Amino acid sequence: MLPQHPHDEETPRIREMSIDDLPEVFHIGEELFTAEYSQSLYRTWDEYEITTLFNSDNELCIVAEHEERILGFALGTTVKKHGSPWKYGYLVWLGVRRDLQKMHVGERLFKELKRRFKEQGVRMIIIDTSADNKPAIKFFQKHGFDNIQEHVYMTLNLSKRSKKKPVKKP
Template identity: 70%
Template sequence: MTAPVSPAESKLEIREMTIDDLSEVFHIGEEVFTAEFSPTLYRTWDEYEITTLFNSDSELCLVAELNETIVGFALGTTVEKQRGPWKYGYLVWLGVRPKVQKAHIGRELFRELRRRMREQGVRMIIVDTAADNEAALGFFRKQGFGNPREHVYLSLNLTRSRRK
């Protein structure tokens, strides 16, 4: 088993995602956000969400390059409520290749995303994850997130439902 590479030992660069990065980001997401990992994931990982975020909030779509290879990404957006006093940041997706997840790449991606959101006037960042995703919960707590709220969603499998 290969030991994780630390950013200090290698050249880590966090930068804005470009159109040429979309395919690689999609493939990393496929590797990380699998049905086996999270069978009840209420949002699906797909290329449409990536391109939508890239087209609307490209400055909040970041990639991490380690030795000139993309190994992670962060996709965010901002939300302003009409007549609301605050601008919110929303970290929609954060993914790092499994082989380098212990190298603090996610932390560096989040730091840059937070910096950019602060420059845009964001006062609060929200993120969601599955309640049983202990790794993600631990990661987000280390980044300063707190005040968790449980989110309940219901599903109806129409292929098994006989009601009209």
């Protein structure tokens, strides 16, 4: 059983993700970020997404573990916009095993990632989530995020057959 208080001796350890963690992190993400979760999300949970982040910004890919079991993860990267002096931190994925989501694991992961972003000179952190993902919105608002902006993403399913109108002959 995990401790209820963040100051207990057995608090999960936050550390940089290693290559050996990739399969377990992927599995946790598969359980959380299903097709139902992100039906029209412009990015999807897959091996390529994790390995790309791990290979480009591994110090911003962290896990929470307790007794050698990964409890959750945060995957981030930094972005510099052309013409802007600012460096942005982008929290791409934050996931915690479903049975542990009330135990402050996500909060500890976020705080550590925020510390690492600051260390790298980041001035603003950006996240995105579905407009109807109320728990995520509440979580990030609790941590000081504001300026909610909704984006419109549209899809065109090319695998569906289009119904062509019959052409009338004269």
